Amino acid sequence: MTIDLRQKAEALAAPLPALLAQAEHLAASVLPGAHGRRRVGQGDEFWQYRPATTSDGAGRIDWRRSGRADAHFVRETEWQAAQTVTLWVDRAQAMAFTGSKDRVPKADRARLLGLALAVLLLKGGERVGLLPDMPPRMGRAQLEPLTLALAADDATDFGTPPTGAIPARSQAVFLSDFLGPTEELERTVAHAVAQRVRGVLVQILDPVEEEFPYQGRSIFESMSGALRHETLRANDLQARYRDRLAARKDALAALARKSGWQILTHHTNQPPSHALMALWQTLDGGR
Incomplete structure (x- = not known):
């Protein structure tokens, strides 16, 4: 049993150095020599x-x-009081989707963006935490447990951020495709807003999920295999699918607008640096 546990631990830890290296490289390419989100305020510097x-x-x-x-x-x-940012990175089965072998799965992109953002924030002296159970802390020592937590997958079909555990008067960043049920997301955001938490929703989609290019006989199956639908005329579903996706985007935009949060959309065929820079600037504007 001990050997089996060790093998599982080693298998889980294997991709960590590469993920952290990628995140640090991405952070350095976006903001080389970053020293945090500076603003005027109380301090000696x-x-x-x-x-x-x-x-x-x-x-x-x-x-x-x-x-x-x-x-x-x-x-x-310069303002010297450390700010707190809590991340939620969706690692449910739906996030394992990619529409092409030449593109990374959505979960991989979400992990990379979340960890690269953490690198920038921690370098700037901020506190970074991860939902559901990693409290915000300062310093580079937070990167290793953060990377380890991000490596774990979620067995559910669609992920939802848990309610609570976000410090009051802080900031939050949720990275997901947001294609699952929205009720839990709405509850979590409402609870955060009541705690005066400002936040950003980052919707990560594969281009195929935008285009729906399927024709003829097709079988659609969820990443966990729990849902399956077969059709002889996939092209007949295209208009309805696009309408439902547009409705979901409108609902997310309305939620963000109502809550005073921001929303960003990123596609996995786009450079991650574009999304990271947009996210950094969005957080910076909220200070």
Whole structure:
């Protein structure tokens, strides 16, 4: 039993160095030398000088810097309070789908984006956690357990983020295809909003899921094998399928709008760097 457990553990850990290396490479390619999402606030670290305004009292003027110019300047420091970001990365069976052997499964892209974002945030001195049961912590030591947790798969057909466990007044990022039932997602987002949590929904789709290019006799089966549908005229389903996908996207957009959250869409044939940069900028704008 001990040998069997060790073999399972080694098999689970095997892809971890590669995943972490990919995530760090992606993070470095998007924001080389990143030092966090800087903003003005309380702290001792100098950030910038800015021209003084009529609302700035004499005590805020940096007279030494102002003496070298014909205008008054205020010395601003950088906000040093660490922010908290909680990730949820969908690893259910539906996320294992890819429409081509030349494209990665949706789950692989979600893992990569989630871990690369964590690398950037931790480098910036932020706290990062992972739902359902990894509390937010600072420092590079958080990367190893985070990578290990992301390597595990979920046996369910569709994933849903668990309600609770997101610290109040923090930020959250959910990465999924969001093609399963939406009730649990809506409850989780509502609970988070009640805790004054700001968030981002990142919908990850394979291009085939957008196009529905199937013709003639086709068999559609869920990734777990629990659902199966056979048709002789797949092309007859195309319009209805696209309408339902559009309705799902509209529902997600409405949920984000109602909650004050943001929503991003990423396709697995697109460079992951585009999604990571958009996600980083979205989080940065929320501070």
